[in-house]
Amino acid sequence: MHTSARLHIPTDEAFLPLVTGFMDQAAEIYGLPEQETLSLHLAAEEIFMHVAHFVHPDREVDISCGQISRGVRATFEFPSDTPNLGAFNITASFSRDQEMDMQRLGLFLAARSVDCLKAERPRADRIRLTLEKEKPYSQHADYPPAPEATRKATAIKLGEPDDMGLAASLILRFAPQGPYPEACKYPQRLVDMNRGQEMSAYVGLDSAGLLGGALLWHWLSPQTVECYGPYLFGSCQDMDLAQRLVESLIGHLGRTSCISLVNHCPADSLPPGYFQELGCLELGQEDDKRHVSIRMLKEDSGSLIWAEPPLCDFLQSMYNHLALPREIRAPEWKAELEPESFFFTQLSQVENAAWLHPEIIGRDMEDSLNNHLQLFKKKMITNVFFRLDLGRSAQSEIIGPLHRLGFQPRLVIPYGGEGDLVIYKHDLKTCDYSNEGK
Amino acid sequence: MPMISVNIDSLVPDFVKRFEPYVPSRPDDVLKRFYGCDTLYRMNNNENPLGSPPSAAEVVRKFPPPSASIYPSGDSFHLCNELARHLQVSPEQVIVGNGANEVIAFVIKAFCREGDNIVTADKTFAVYEWLAEFSGFEARLVPLREYSFDEQGLLDHINARTKIIFICNPNNPTGTYWSREQLESFLDQVDGRWIVVVDEAYFEFCTARDYPDGIRLIERYPNLVVFRTFSKMYGLAGLRIGYLVGSPELVQEVRRTVVVYSVNSVAQQAAVAALNDDAGHLSRSRDMVARGKEFLEGELSALGLEVVSGQGNFVMAKLPISDAYVYQKLMAKGVMVRTMTGFRFPNWIRITISHPEALQACTRHLGRILEQSDPDKGRERG
Numbered sequence: 024m025h026t027s028a029r030l031h032i033p034t035d036e037a038f039l040p041l042v043t044g045f046m047d048q049a050a051e052i053y054g055l056p057e058q059e060t061l062s063l064h065l066a067a068e069e070i071f072m073h074v075a076h077f078v079h080p081d082r083e084v085d086i087s088c089g090q091i092s093r094g095v096r097a098t099f100e101f102p103s104d105t106p107n108l109g110a111f112n113i114t115a116s117f118s119r120d121q122e123m124d125m126q127r128l129g130l131f132l133a134a135r136s137v138d139c140l141k142a143e144r145p146r147a148d149r150i151r152l153t154l155e156k157e158k159p160y161s162q163h164a165d166y167p168p169a170p171e172a173t174r175k176a177t178a179i180k181l182g183e184p185d186d187m188g189l190a191a192s193l194i195l196r197f198a199p200q201g202p203y204p205e206a207c208k209y210p211q212r213l214v215d216m217n218r219g220q221e222m223s224a225y226v227g228l229d230s231a232g233l234l235g236g237a238l239l240w241h242w243l244s245p246q247t248v249e250c251y252g253p254y255l256f257g258s259c260q261d262m263d264l265a266q267r268l269v270e271s272l273i274g275h276l277g278r279t280s281c282i283s284l285v286n287h288c289p290a291d292s293l294p295p296g297y298f299q300e301l302g303c304l305e306l307g308q309e310d311d312k313r314h315v316s317i318r319m320l321k322e323d324s325g326s327l328i329w330a331e332p333p334l335c336d337f338l339q340s341m342y343n344h345l346a347l348p349r350e351i352r353a354p355e356w357k358a359e360l361e362p363e364s365f366f367f368t369q370l371s372q373v374e375n376a377a378w379l380h381p382e383i384i385g386r387d388m389e390d391s392l393n394n395h396l397q398l399f400k401k402k403m404i405t406n407v408f409f410r411l412d413l414g415r416s417a418q419s420e421i422i423g424p425l426h427r428l429g430f431q432p433r434l435v436i437p438y439g440g441e442g443d444l445v446i447y448k449h450d451l452k453t454c455d456y457s458n459e460g461k
Numbered sequence: 462m463p464m465i466s467v468n469i470d471s472l473v474p475d476f477v478k479r480f481e482p483y484v485p486s487r488p489d490d491v492l493k494r495f496y497g498c499d500t501l502y503r504m505n506n507n508e509n510p511l512g513s514p515p516s517a518a519e520v521v522r523k524f525p526p527p528s529a530s531i532y533p534s535g536d537s538f539h540l541c542n543e544l545a546r547h548l549q550v551s552p553e554q555v556i557v558g559n560g561a562n563e564v565i566a567f568v569i570k571a572f573c574r575e576g577d578n579i580v581t582a583d584k585t586f587a588v589y590e591w592l593a594e595f596s597g598f599e600a601r602l603v604p605l606r607e608y609s610f611d612e613q614g615l616l617d618h619i620n621a622r623t624k625i626i627f628i629c630n631p632n633n634p635t636g637t638y639w640s641r642e643q644l645e646s647f648l649d650q651v652d653g654r655w656i657v658v659v660d661e662a663y664f665e666f667c668t669a670r671d672y673p674d675g676i677r678l679i680e681r682y683p684n685l686v687v688f689r690t691f692s693k694m695y696g697l698a699g700l701r702i703g704y705l706v707g708s709p710e711l712v713q714e715v716r717r718t719v720v721v722y723s724v725n726s727v728a729q730q731a732a733v734a735a736l737n738d739d740a741g742h743l744s745r746s747r748d749m750v751a752r753g754k755e756f757l758e759g760e761l762s763a764l765g766l767e768v769v770s771g772q773g774n775f776v777m778a779k780l781p782i783s784d785a786y787v788y789q790k791l792m793a794k795g796v797m798v799r800t801m802t803g804f805r806f807p808n809w810i811r812i813t814i815s816h817p818e819a820l821q822a823c824t825r826h827l828g829r830i831l832e833q834s835d836p837d838k839g840r841e842r843g
Contacts, residue, residue, distance in 0.1 A: 273807040278587060280481035296781050296808060319785035320802050322505075324487035325495025346789035348495035 027089025027096075028052075034078040034101060042071045042086060046097065049088035055095045055156060063095060063156040066136040069129035070152060074101050092219025093212060094138075094157040103150045108142055108383055109363030110134070114394040141367050142382040160209040169193050169234070171256035176227030176235030176264045179271050186226050187217040190237040193256045202287040202313050204239060204251055205371055216241075225271045227264045235260050238268040246282040246438035253292055266294040273297065276320055282438045286316040299345065302434045304448060306374050306406050313374075315434055323347055328413050328443065329354045331422035334432055338445070341435040349443075358417040360384060364391040376406035384417050389424035396428065396449065407449035414442020476597035483591070498795035502819035505799040506698065507633070507663075507775050510815040511746050513696035514738030517731040521700075524727045533729060535721040540729045544704060547736050548676050553709050556716060557732075559723040561662055561690040561703030565627075566592050568686060568705065570718040572624045572656055573598045580618045581627035582610050584635070584805045586660065589627040608769055609637035612647050625656040630675070631663055634804055634811040636771025641673035648682045656711070658686045662703075663773035665694035665743055666750055672772060676706050683708035686715075691728075693774065694746055695735040700728035750774045753814035760824035764831060774814045777801065782834050784810050787827065794826040 028049045032038045046067040050060040067086075074084055084101040109115060110130035134140050139155040169192035182190060191210040194203050206213045206222060216222035227236040235257055240250035250272060253265040276284060286298050298316035305312050325348035330338055335351050342349045364385035369378040377399050385391070399407050409430055412418050430447040437443050470478075486492065489501050503510075512518060534540075537557035545552040558564035569579065569592055578599035581589045590600040601623070603614040610628055619626070628647075631638035639647070644659070651657055659675040675687040690703035702724055707715065735742075754770055761768045761778045770776040780787055784800040787810060791798060796819070801809035812823060 270807055273802060274805045277802045277805050277807070278590070297783065299783060299786055318783050319789070321484075322486060322785060322788050322800050324484075324492060346786060346793065348497075348789070348792070350495065 027087040030086040031083060032086070033080060034075045034082050034084050035080045036072065036075045039068065039071060039075075043068050045086065046088055050095050050156075053088070053090035053095050054158075056158060059094065059156050059158065062136040063097065063154070066133040066140075066154055066156075067097060067099075069133040069136075070099050070154075073129045073133075074099065078102055091155065092215040092217075092221065094155060097154045097156075098151055099154075100145065100149055100151040103144070103148055107361065107363035107385070108150075108365040109385065109387065109391065111140055111142065111365045111367075111382075112391060112395070113366075113368040114391070114398045139367075141380075142365055157212075158215075160212040163192060163195055163208050163210055168196070171197070172227075172229035172231075172233040172235030172260070173257060174229040174231065174235075175259050175261070176229050178228045179225055179267050180228065181275075182217065182224035182226040182237065184214045184217045186234065186237075187213045187222070187224060189234055190224055190226060190239070190254075193234055194237065194239075194252075194254050197256050198254050198289045200289070201374075202251060202289070203254075204241075208372070225268050225275075227260075227268060229257075233257075236264045236268055238272055240272060242281075243285065243436070244438065244440050244444070245280055247285060247436060247444075248276055248281045248283075249285045249287070251287050252289075253294075254289065255292055262292075262294055265292050266297075269294055269297050273318065273320065282319065282321045282323075283436065284318045284320055285436055285439070286318070287313060288316065301345075301436070302341075304406075304408075304433055304446070306376065317345070317436070319345075319347075319437065323437075325349065326442070327352060329416055329419050330413060331419050333426040334422050334445065337432045338435060345435075345437065347437060354416060354419050358384075358420055360386045360388075360417070360420065362386055364388045366391065366395060368395070370404070374406055375404060376408060377404050379407065379409045381409075381411070381418055381421060384421050388421050389428065392421075392424060392428055409447040409449070410440070411445040411447060412440030412442060413445060414440055474597065477595060480591075480595040492792065492797075493795075496789075496792040496795075498793060500795045502796050502815060502822055504813040504815050504819060504823060505797045505811075507693055507773070507811075507813045508698050509694060509696040509746055509774070510813075510819065511696065511742065511749060513731065514735045514742035515740050516738045517695065517697065517735040520731045520734045521727060524730070528726055531726070532722055533724060533726040536719075537724050537729050540704075540724075540732050543733045543736050544706075548706060550676065550679070550706055551709065554679070554706050554712050555704055556712060556719055557702065557704045557724050557729070558719070559703075560692065560701040561660070561688050562588050562592070563701075563720070563723060564688055564703055564705040565589060565658075565660075566596075567715050567718045567720075568625065568656065568658060569593055569596055569598065571715045577622045577624045578620070579625045579627060580615055580623055582615075582629070582632070585610075585627075585629045586633045586662075587803065589629075589658075589660075605632075605635065605637075607637075608632070608635040608771075610639060612639075612643065612650075615647070616650060619655065623655055625658060626651070627658045627660065629660045629662075631667060631672070631772035633662065633773065634775065634777050634799075634801060634806070634809075635769050636773045636775065636777070638667070638669065638672055638772050640671040641678075642671070644673050644675070645678065648678065648685060651684065653682070653684045656684050656686060657682070658688060660688045662688065662690045662693055664689055666747065666774045667772040668747060668751070669772055679706065679708055683711060686711060691732050691735060694743065695732070697728065697731055697735065700725070700731060702728040702732050746774075749816075750814045753817070753820055756817065757812060757814065757820055757824065760820075761827075764824070764828055775811050776814070777806070777809050777811045779806075780808050780810060781831065782808065784808050787830055790830045791823070791826055794822070796823045796826055798823065 082102050088097045111134045115131050137154045138157045141153045169189040188210040191207040191213045222241045224239045236255045238252040243249040253268040298318045301315045301317040303312040303314045328349050328351045365383040367380040367382050430449050433448045434446040541552045541555045544555045579593045580601045583602035584605050593600040601618045603618050686707040692698035767779040788800045799811040
């Protein structure tokens, strides 16, 4: 992994050629193909021009471009006396006859030119935008079938990049109903994620070195790991292999910062005694329920949780179920909100789902959420999830709107964000579309 | 005034960035508030529930407040002399530290340089591994064999950059130990090429006839260092005081890395008093541990649990469900045990031998929790 290249320049439009030239050359050095480099160029150009327009020219912007195993990641960090970021939303649209909309067109184009765009505040007075542009990946069907173990697996090891590609292929063959990480559909992407330490695995091998099973995992937050599996391949595997894979992972994580380990597992392959049932997520059909389990890895010393009343009963019942000591309090003050919200949207083909991550909670949060729901409905996306981080006080502001719009809390993942993470799912039957078309 | 921009991240060495900060348990009053319990039986840290010997307790009680404004003896002068007299070594062979953790750091700092490594077991007291890694040195970990340090495995993991081998005797948390014969055999094979640390934190609790006194071997093996502590048997954990003993030439080198004045005056004086206590503290404690172990082993076995019990004031048991979940359920009943996932023993707990009342509370509540739990779902039934 290379270190990133950096620019520190005034927010002056005159520097635009420097910004785009920097981005082009860095992306080329980091191996991004030409077409994807052009997209990144466009995004960088639009973001810089937007920042230059809104931020006083004697201020400065930090720009970086670095290699990640899947492609290139760029960041823009600048003073926050700027722009509303609502134009980054997947729902954003513009019209040519409104001046403000034209100004926001840049952000709209930038958001659609890259594969991932997130906003955060490293400090109260600054905003950091992170963009990722990935290499193009072929689907699983374009790869030759992987051979599975023909004898009982005897050895467990940390998966290497090549093992990940084989594991992806075998997971799709032996557990086609899921759950599995979206990246399994693009085996080379999974390989690259492993190279970049974004996805790891323990694999079981038979005496011929063929894969008999796998347990995939990645860090969800600095304190939470999400794992998928164990998956068992071939006809001669048993629960002993599943148990050894689970014990290997727990043993590995036991002396890391991981506090909670979340599991998504195909039916009947999770060994008993290691995880607690956390809940389940329905994916549209009655019989398509994804069971989610959890294991705490450390002794919990208790936490204070800030949450608005509509969520408190649910939280209390979840904490009782998990035997976790939490003191739930209503926020004593209101956060100062920005005018516009920005919800980063992740789409999952496997689950026909949209996952909403609140990057910025603005005063328009309820309207913006409603616009997102309308868009998903039009796109026939039946599963809409929302991640609420109880460790970020400003996010408690959105609890009321979520409940009014028909989102229902389904899971709590302890330490899944900066604090505990609540997973909401939208119930289509209770959706209020009264604002539709306004 | 704008805030000065500092890129702290660029100043931090990579080996420190890789290391995760240890988050200790919260104070008892906070834990009791969160878990809603009035009392707390502490059976998590292998502390001695009988406390310190009476004479040491008296020193703490009568410590004159004006002395708090005076620096302590920088090298724990009187305590080193008293330890030397008790252990029949010279004072130059003793270094006292702010708990045994500090003397572990002294030894690593004295002998390791960039690229070096230490060798120890994978399932043992974590501090050897932690201190090595956050000092930038590799910890080469050897799997236990039948819950015990694997002599050949340790030798096999030594390479050209190995400097120190850490052996926990008896091992925390399994209680297994090397006999004098095993230890001598290992030291013979090491043949003076590497530093061998034998951590005897639970020395005073050991009653097995073939359990060795490492200090008696130092004269023959000058590369041997022995750690002991006042935190366990002597009940002075809150004062943080431990020590090492080694050959004069080895200790002279370690002394270069010592942080002087790190051991406070009360701790030094209480430790001297504890050493000289003849009021039967040691035998009372050993009796309590023997009776407590017998009770606990019987009760845990009756619950159908696999039990590992050896030397030291603790036993380990394997649960059919998550150790962290059981910890949380027990805490709600005022019983505090230690989860073993962090020791790489998933689903095991370690229980410190305590008063009968505490042990009874522990086994009673543990039995109820297990009865109400469903290993298939890892949660309470109904």
